[in-house]
Amino acid sequence: MSAGGVNNQAALLGKLENVVHERRHSKVLESPLAVPRRGVMLHYDDSSRDDWAVEWFFDKRCKNGYTWLVLDDGRVIELADPTKRTPHAGACRTPNANSAFYGIAAATNGLVPATAAQLDSIVALCAALQLPTIVGHDSEAIWAPANTRRAELWGRGGRKVDPTGVREDGVPIIDIGVIRARVAATSRSVG
Numbered sequence: 001m002s003a004g005g006v007n008n009q010a011a012l013l014g015k016l017e018n019v020v021h022e023r024r025h026s027k028v029l030e031s032p033l034a035v036p037r038r039g040v041m042l043h044y045d046d047s048s049r050d051d052w053a054v055e056w057f058f059d060k061r062c063k064n065g066y067t068w069l070v071l072d073d074g075r076v077i078e079l080a081d082p083t084k085r086t087p088h089a090g091a092c093r094t095p096n097a098n099s100a101f102y103g104i105a106a107a108t109n110g111l112v113p114a115t116a117a118q119l120d121s122i123v124a125l126c127a128a129l130q131l132p133t134i135v136g137h138d139s140e141a142i143w144a145p146a147n148t149r150r151a152e153l154w155g156r157g158g159r160k161v162d163p164t165g166v167r168e169d170g171v172p173i174i175d176i177g178v179i180r181a182r183v184a185a186t187s188r189s190v191g
């Protein structure tokens with residue numbers, strides 16, 4: 001694995017060829033990267049149905065931009081040019097998080113765990129990207145003046161609950177530790 005991951009556009013598309021099922025680039029804001037990619041940030045999109053989930057990203061009111069949306073059946077929909085940054089992270093502990101991390105969202109919500117097929121596709125995407133860092137939105141997102149007037153919260157966590165979710169039984173919607181371990185195992189087996 002190269003430390004910088006896949007920076008070359010052609011190489012990136014080649015790596016993704018076997019894991020992206022459909023490219024439907026939406027109208028989300030795309031901008032040049034402010035810093036190089038260094039990892040992947042996992043989310044869920046808070047949708048309750050896959051067909052609505054995909055539609056939403058084509059709605060003018062949608063302000064969120066993941067690069068990939070992973071449906072219940074494991075289909076990976078590319079919503080944005082992976083070489084561009086999109087607004088998926090907001091204020092985070094890592095500066096320029098929209099650029100530093102690719103945004104991958106499972107189409108689900110805070111109560112319904114990601115399906116086995118969704119997890120398989122997320123692992124495949126992360127493995128293809130060959131980047132060292134996999135984080136959840138909840139562990140990175142911090143409060144900022146843009147989100148709250150309560151100055152005592154600025155810079156502190158707790159702004160997001162995805163992708164761990166809010167189940168009373170504590171079962172995570174996406175378990176970041178499991179994803180990291182599976183991606184590491186895949187990378188080892190590929191060599």
Ligand SMILES: [Zn+2]
Binds near residue numbers: 042
């Ligand atoms: Zn999120």
